[in-house]
Amino acid sequence: MIVADKKPIEEIIEEVKNNEKILILGCNECVTVCEAGGKKEVGVLASALRMYFLNQSKEVKIDEITLERQCDHEYLEEIRDVMDQYDAVVSIACGVGVQFMAEKYHSTPIYPGVDTCFLGVTEERGLWTERCQACGHCILASTGGICPIARCAKRVLNGPCGGSAKGKCEIDKEIDCAWQLIIDRLEALDRLDEYEALCPLKDWSTDRAGGPRKVVREDVQQ
């Protein structure tokens, strides 16, 4: 899932302090799972903003809506009828949702309410960690299902660097060395001989090297 983190309330206040009719727009997908932008967080943010404006003796209308998703036309259309009631929207979906909202509702300012962080997993309640950098060409088949691009600080593709010590990364002793994890995993799979195979030169053109990316699937297009 896309993992996001709440923005500091001061930053959000700075974004919207001059508006009088504000919609807080949540998303029921990834940001709900990572507890940054779902219905519950919409309520918390709306309450915090109401308290702020009350303290400022400013009368500001703050409404709450949570959509199923903010990355699909059909769900964003659900609020078309009410959009003219607001002079600003704080979207607490990921950056994708904020942008898709801005594209759809061209004349309304859409402000981000979260910081979009990475593609990751819930390791435990309140702890989300990165697993994928969406490089566009998956090499997990040859690395025991552990990605050195997402999980190695240097993105090295042929074994650990000199900074790996006792299975930990040189940049932070809390971080596992991705290559140590790969070696352990290949050993457990009895495939350690694959570790010796040289990884082909990475083609970054499927990453961001070729600019913004798109996936075209003619077979599912109408």
Add this chain to the structure above:
Amino acid sequence: MQLKRKFEKGEFAILAEIEPPKGVEISTMVSNATRVKGDVDAFVVPEMSNAVMRMSSLGGAMILQGKGMETVVQFNCRDRNRIALQADLLAAYACGITNVMAVKGEDPSFGDHHQARSVYDIDLVDLLQVVGGLQKGKDMAGIELSGSPEFLVGSTVDAGAMGKSPELVLEEMNKKMEAGTQFFITPPIFDLSAIEPFTKRVHLQQVNIIPTVLLLKSLGMARYMARNVDHIYIPDDLIRRIQKSPEKVRECVLIAAEMVNTLKAEGFSGVLLSTIGWEHKLPEILDKI
């Protein structure tokens, strides 16, 4: 220091582009530059323009400087992070290069290494500020340098680029000036009308604008550019002139020289002659200026 002196005195400066080789055979680059060194104030050494891998600007500039020629070294943010950029800026100055230009650097998809990953750790205006910081004796981490450089700092300005609002171009230029830029190089200009919307909004005496004069190599090149390079304006009359000429290359050389003379008369601070691989034609153009 010749270039800086010319700008300070308000004299017309002639710059010429000299591409470093794709390889280590430097004799052509050196002989092309040597042939015109008396007529050129400084050689601009491109940093892998169009993202085509070749010898670095720093390497090419150091070679020419070592042979007594003044150069302008280019730096882009595509290929180096902030650590490498600062390190190479210090190296450039310590090796005698006193003119530096910050350029954007085209995307790798334009060049010959499509699979490369761009760096873009910092952007162009950041880079200009970094140069300013180094000149004040501190690196980006705020750590004091042992000896600081003193560059003449240049960058690019999209003046004369078709389809760009002159106000926006001006705003971008002001940002770069605030970041310490002392001279600006424009895209190729083939007709004054292209750059007029911009020059109407600036005082050419107050800012060093250096239009690029590109040598057209053939009628085909002129036509191709007119049709396919959206931001460059080549008037139809110019294409017809090349078409009618019995000696097309000679005509193109004449067109470039005339453009230089026109720009000089208009009050620009100088020109950059760009011959993209035809550096051997520089003497013919310079003869007619």
